[in-house]
Amino acid sequence: MMAPRATDRYGSLAIGLHWLTLEILIAVYTCINLTELYPKGGDPREALKTWHFVLGLTILALVMVRLLDRLRGGAPAVIPSLPIWQSRLASSVHVLLYVFVAVMPILGWFLLSVGAYLHWRPRARISPAS
Ligand code: HEM
Secondary structure, three states: OOOOOOOOOOOHHHHHHHHHHHHHHHHHHHHHHHHHHOOOOOHHHHHHHHHHHHHHHHHHHHHHHHHHHHHHHOOOOOOOOOOHHHHHHHHHHHHHHHHHHHHHHHHHHHHHHHHHHHHHHHHHHHOOOO
16 A cells, blocks of 8 residues: 655646646547548548547556656545545546556557558568569
8 A cells, every 4th residue: 555645635746647647638539539520541530540649648658657656655645534445446446547547548559550560461461572
């Protein structure tokens, strides 16, 4: 279990990262959903996808910084203290949120890499020049 912070609130880095992550998460979803408005292969659609990838990877980087900050500084104690089941539930939800914001960009990255591999592979096989 993490040691409580000396203060009664999160530090400015944790608070800043929290809101920045939320804003970027909204942008990540907005970009990928706006792609539907544009024809496949068109410049606007590709640009929105690129923004989705870049912003998604930014989230991954921010999560790493946030996790380090959390491991280093812990979290302020909840006062008055919660019943044990509520405290455990809160911790579990917290961990799940961390898993979500770390796993989504990693899965997206994986999807993108596998897609590139699958597109590249058949062309390399059927091309008479290769
Ligand atoms: C927190 C970060 C991320 C979230 C929440 C997220 C979420 C999503 C969502 C909701 C979709 C649409 C799925 C659908 O209905 O078709 C999507 C598609 C996709 N995402 Fe992400 N994503 C994230 C990060 C990334 C990253 C970092 C990459 C790659 C570097 C990536 C690559 C992709 C790809 C390749 C698609 C499919 C696009 C297409 O339809 O052509 N994602 N993502």
